[in-house]
Amino acid sequence: MRKLKFAALIIGITLVILLVIFYVVGYFRPKSAGLIIETQPQAAVLINGQQEGRTNFEITRAQGEVVIKLIPESFDKPLVPFETKVNLVSGVKTVIRRNFGESLETSSGTVISFEKIGGQEVGVSIISTPDASQVKIDGQVRGFTPYKSSAVSPGSHIISLSAQGYKDESIDVRTYEGYKLTAEFKLAPNTEQASPSPTPEPQEEKPQVKILSTPTGFLRVRNEPSALAREVGQVDPGETFEILEEDEETGWYKIEYEKDQEGWVSNQYASKTESSKETSTPSPTPTP
Incomplete structure (x- = not known):
């Protein structure tokens, strides 16, 4: 009887030790980084030269810098591939969106990435092609690219860019305390024929x-x-x-x-x- 009690005690202690080990290892193990890629049309996804799948694509992997190459699948006309280098950050998702064109000039898209800055500060950096594009955050004009700010609250926001002769581009983002969000925009030229429009009535100018x-x-x-x-x-x-x-x-x-x-x-x-x-x-x- 004593032997059974002793064996049960040993088994119980062993289980507790194993649970503690699993908890500690899981707690201190770095969180995976997320990567989301969306394209139009569909494209093959290569990460560091290795094909990982096709869009739309989502994966979690170890944090660190990676080279992303997207090769569009098109049989109607040749489209230009896209390649970029991003730093995947633990616990957050990097987002790449790309609309392929027949040239780099006619292609468009966005790359949303993060950089850890520490503390409770929220940083935002927005760059674009073309330069000097108008920046709106949540519908409010904030300035022109390249744009930087540390006065954005953590949470969900809508970043919109516009420039003369180019199609507008908007994207939903989420900012985090202790991280700087970098948004890279590539606007596509607006090649649509402009139809004559009536002259707008003068609006009251506000200070x-x-x-x-x-x-x-x-x-x-x-x-x-x-x-x-x-x-x-x-x-x-x-x-x-x-x-x-x-x-x-x-x-x-x-x-x-x-x-x-x-x-x-x-x-x-x-x-x-x-x-x-x-x-x-x-x-x-x-x-x-």
């Missing part, structure tokens, strides 16, 4: 404010027009916002610094401009 340089590199947004009021957000120098209200006593400006998020900025580091009409994308010139 706009441009954020100036500050000693801290950003400007605090407060819930009231006072330097003693609670900070609710931050905006970066160079960004422009529509003025919702102007405080007569302090001269501070009320803006929508993020979608559905309003606050006040000091007029000491913000310059009022003549118009807040967003720079619109002109209609493309018809191709001869």
Whole structure:
């Protein structure tokens, strides 16, 4: 009887030790990195020279830098392959979207990647071809590419780019504390024939404010027009916002610094401009 109890005790202790080992190994093992690739038309996916599948493609693998090559499958006309180098980050998904064209110029797409920066900061960097494309985040004009900001909240956002003579491009992204999101856009030329459109009626121009340089590199947004009021957000120098209200006593400006998020900025580091009409994308010139 004693032998049975002793054997049961040994087995119980062994099981506990094994469970602890499995837990510790699983806890300290780095999380896998995610990779999503979507293309039009379908394409073969090569990672570091090895074919891994066809689009639409999703995989988890060890973090690190990899070379992605996409070879489109087309029998109607020759399409140009796409190759890029991305750094896969543990615990987040890198997203590649590509619309193949007969040349690099007529191709388009986006690459969303992440870089760990530590702390609780959320970084966003947006670059594009062509350069100087207009950037909107959640419908608000933020500036032109190349664009950088650390005043974006963690969570889901919509990044949109537009440029004269090119098709608009938008993508849903998710930002994380401690990571910088880099969005690379390649816009395709707008080759559609432009049909004559009626001249739009003049719209009332609304005032706009441009954020100036500050000693801290950003400007605090407060819930009231006072330097003693609670900070609710931050905006970066160079960004422009529509003025919702102007405080007569302090001269501070009320803006929508993020979608559905309003606050006040000091007029000491913000310059009022003549118009807040967003720079619109002109209609493309018809191709001869």
